[in-house]
Amino acid sequence: MSKPYKGFEPKWIKEPADPLSYRSIFRWGDPEFVKYPKESLYKLMKSTFNMTDDDFKNYAGDVGLDKVTLHSPSKMEKAHIDAFRDIVGYQNVSVDDYDRLSVAYGKTAYDLFRIRERKFDSLPDVVLYPSKSEEIEKIVDYCVKNSIPLYVYGGGSSVTRGVEPVKGGVSLDMRRNFNKVIEFNEIDQTITVQAGMSGPDLEKTLQNAPALFGAKRQYTCGHFPQSFEYSSVGGWVVTRGAGQNSTYYGTIADIVLSQKYATPRGRIVTSHYPREATGPNLNQIMMGGEGTFGVLTEVTLKVFRWMPQNRHYFSYMFKDWQTAMDAGREMMQCECGYSSVFRLSDAEETSLMLKLYNVDDTPLEPLLNMKGYKDMERCLFLGFTDGEKGFSDNVAKNLAKIAKSFGGMSLTAFVAKSWEKGRFNDPYLRDTLMDFGIVTDTLECTVNWSNMAQVHDDVRKVCHALPNTIVTTHMSHCYPQGANLYFIFITRMNDSEEFKRYHTTILDAIQKSGAAISHHHGIGKMFAPWLEGSLGRTEYGAVRALKDYFDPTYMMNPGGTIGLDLKEEEKKFLRDDIK
DSSP: OOOOOSSOOOOOOOSOOOTTBHHHHHSOSOTTOOOOOOHHHHHHHHHHTTOOGGGGSSOSSOOOOSBOOOSOOOOOOHHHHHHHHHHHOGGGEEOOHHHHHHTTOOSSHHHHHHHHTTOOOOOOSEEEOOOSHHHHHHHHHHHHHTTOOEEEESSSOOSSSOSOOTTOSEEEEOTTTOOOEEEEETTTTEEEEETTOBHHHHHHHHHTHHHHHOOSSOEEOOOOOTTGGGOBHHHHHHTTOOOTTHHHHOOHHHHEEEEEEEETTEEEEOOOOSOOOSSSOHHHHHTTOTTSSOEEEEEEEEOEEOOGGGOEEEEEEESSHHHHHHHHHHHHHSOSOOOSEEEEEOHHHHHHHHHHTTGGGSTHHHHHHHTTOOTTTOEEEEEEEOSSHHHHHHHHHHHHHHHHHTTOEEOTTHHHHHHHHHTTTTTHHHHHHHTTTEEEEEEEEEEEGGGHHHHHHHHHHHHTTSSSOEEEEEEEEEETTEEEEEEEEEEEOOOHHHHHHHHHHHHHHHHHHTOBSOSSSOOTTTTHHHHHHHHOHHHHHHHHHHHHHHOTTOOBSTTTGGGTTOOGGGOOOOGGGOO
């Protein structure tokens, strides 16, 4: 952690949560790890949010230290529970309070608020822990025949209410048993795994391929979302996710080779060829369904040679956002190859990042000011290259040349390495801040280069409409034609309904700006009201036709996921969307 506080330090909760407590469910990740702001960040928050040390002497509500106790018993009939025990085994069926709550919510602030407030409006009646694809196929068949809603819980990192069992029924928890390697094929450079495999387990397996499979070399999946440590392969696929290294390796839609689903229509297996012209691509059609067509059971992924020794880290500072965007576009369009991580922060995020990654404690800070790179104007670009040595060297060299031509000042590898070191543990800050009524959450969207500046301005204006709010933005997941804009807001907030109202205004702004409402978080039930308006009525009809084919009785992840069973009055349309 950072240096000890010299002045008052809030009583951050640093002890591991009781494994059966509410806190163990809503907190992020490793129960032994905690992250809290260093003193300079604490002082910045007090100033921004008009708070004093007195505001940090008491927790702002329930911090979830007591054990989970629900007052909502399972409504599942005993005959159904017995049938599920016959399929997966007695020990793999649970109606316990803790097990049911542990798969009820994801990790958006709306979910965290509701657990802290003890608002349990979505609970499964029974949790199942399957271990084989055949078991899931039997469960799907049983649920459909008996009109039982079926949900799937992978890693639990959804920020769109994608896993929430709003109609009760069954939730499949894939973490315990459904996480095995099915096949490793070094000739084709592929690996087939069960959908519940976690990111770290997948990567550990690939990097140990010589020992585990007798492979000639180490491999990587190349998919590293910020939720990497606590997300599953299945979750990546069904939401069309993207990792932080996607500019080089591609998003999950580029990495997936084949999928297997258990659907009400029967088993669906997509083809395993790298390219084919055999009509609409079923691989792409099934991705993004978020469990509404059926349950993803197995995935075949492309893998890549793991060559970290060839990596080049870089970071540059530009004098303003427009210059930084122009430089980023040239880097993506110059056809010299792409870096692996490509992250460009706007002025407000740059100011926060320099504090978060301790750059403000180094000689770089006064040097930047002396060179005319002013705080709240300057923009930080960082990343690293991957791949074969000659390729990696060439990309780094060309990025350096372009950065220099746009007035970028090199900050060496220090900032990028600091970012990489903390990139998977930043979410831990959410818990310690939320204990004192400070909320952090994110929204993201896809833009073209031609409307990037306008979307950036429009969305940030709405985010800042809430007084005393920090709103940071970065460009990532970049392409020659555009990029992802990722917005993070940090503000004081009291309850779940206040959060939902604010979140809605931002989604409205994204849709009105002309951006795609999600680049990689997916849609779930939280973004669903905007989806048909974003795609268009006629276009969305194709999605509904798929649902009607695969799941005509609407038992797969029901309750509004990707908008499929929303009432007309619940949908969000722009005037010219209605056709």
